[in-house]
Amino acid sequence: MGYSNGEIVEVKGNKYKRILIDLTKEVLEEDILPILMNSLNDSGYFFNLNGDKLAFLFREIDLGNFKERIEKFKNFKKLYKILTELITKIEAIKSYGIKDGKRVYIDYDGERKVKGRRDKENHRGKFFYALHHKFKKDNNKLPAEFENKIICGDSEKVLKKLPDNCIDLIFTSPPYNFGLEYENHNDAIEWENYFTKLFSIFDECIRVLKYGGRIVINVQPLFSDYIPIHHIISKFFMDKGLIWKGEIIWEKHNYNCKYTAWGSWKSPSNPYLKYSWEFLEIFCKGSLKHEGETNVSDLTSDEFKEWVYAKWDIAPERNMEKWGHPAMFPEELARRVIKLFSFVGDVVLDPFNGVGTTTKVAKELKRRFVGIDISPEYCKKAEIRLSQGLSLFDSDSY
Known part of the structure; x- marks a missing residue:
């Protein structure tokens, strides 16, 4: 046959x-x-x-x-x-x-043709807001004492110990300031104080990121306060000269949240908009291209084609109660980000590591990693989630 x-x-x-x-x-x-x-x-x-x-x-x-x-x-x-x-x-x-x-299978690669597209792109100018950057192109190795470590301490202080340009990918989800019950962290402070501290950590993240490295921030705006956190964070990175590479919608299908508040019920005076998704904001330092050999990419054809479509349907994490953390993202989210934006052997950093989803997945995907969190309890749990025990550094060491 x-x-x-x-x-x-x-x-x-x-x-x-x-x-x-x-x-x-x-x-x-x-x-x-x-x-x-x-x-x-x-x-x-x-x-x-x-x-x-x-x-x-x-x-x-x-x-x-x-x-x-x-x-x-x-x-x-x-x-x-x-x-x-x-x-x-x-x-x-x-x-x-x-x-x-x-x-x-038919016309899947078809796109609207623009006559003289490249000339028009050059005339408009790409990422004009990032052209003023003064990032150095020389990258450095991550010191061995930080490699594959869970570090307990203030991320701003810990990151100051790292050299410039030594991290390939930063993937993190900072506390959202929603009033959640984190260990060792007040999640309901004045917004100006929140952004001052967050941006001081992000400044260090930019410094340690390699030229051509990526920063991916998972964040959800606080709609009840009318604070578009994702826009404020994006403006911060763009003002610092990073290139906005794109935005991924993480559709959680979390319909339980849809009907808890309505604002002005059945009235246009002040309706409260509902969301079942979060955002992943993606930035590049200096260049859109992250240097690496194709043969050390572990992306499959199906994964690449599905994941570059920038809406990801992934269920929320179901084991938050097990690990005692109020705002974990699922391992599948970390897996997609790490595989799509880094090569095997790259260094992945999470400065708000929590109970260690990023570091666990990074290790499983044969990336090197650094996880930092201010909570000793969370750091211990992050180590438990790793397949091998790692030395736990406390904040007194840094």
Whole structure:
């Protein structure tokens, strides 16, 4: 039984990928093929029978859903074998886009063409706000005494011990000043004091970040105070000369938060807007390009295509009570950020490490890491989450 390789054909003015399947006499004599073609056809794909060949034509496909649907034919062994081999052929096609959870095979790389696009970009000027930077291009090694360590102390003071340009990626989620119950931290201080301390730590983060390194900040605005924290943080980094690389929407589907407050009920006088997502703000120091060898990237094709679509559907962390921390982000969020924005062997820093999600995932992904937190209790828990015990430094050492 043979299969074609997914050539592009045109049907009634529309383009499709097509896989042709040579059918055996036994399969052709079964009465199941008409049922197959009627029950498995979809807006993005369909089957067609032409003589002794079964054609599968597709523009886009939710592969998970498609696999579930063919399970209905599991009792028809010969046909089921054909369908499972068809899935293998579909999965072997590596050129596609991702949209709404579906693989898109036709016109997935199409974009609106702008005549003289590069000339117009050069005329407008890219990241004009970051051109005044005076960042040095020479990068340094992270001293061995900091490598793969959980450090307990004030991040501003600890970071002053690190040399310039020694960190590849900073991924963190600072306290949001929402009034949550953190260990060793008052999470409800005046906003001016909050930003003064936060920005003093971020100043050190900028200094220790390598030229071409990235800073990714997970943050949620405090809507009840009308403080757009993500915008204020973005302006800070842009004023410091960093390049705003982009923004990722972390859709948590946390619908429990949607109906707790309404503002002016059924009135336009002051409705309270609801959000089920947070933001990841991404910045680069000096250059959009982070130098590294492609062969030390651990990104798969599917991961890259899915994750550069800047809306990530990831459920919130479910084990916060277990670790005694009120605002953990899930390991999947850290995994995506670390794999998308750093190479294997890079150094990842979290200056608000909490109970150590960033450092745990960084270690699992074969990155070196530094985690800093002011709470001894959280630092101990961060160490527990690591696969190997690491030396715990206390604030008296720094």
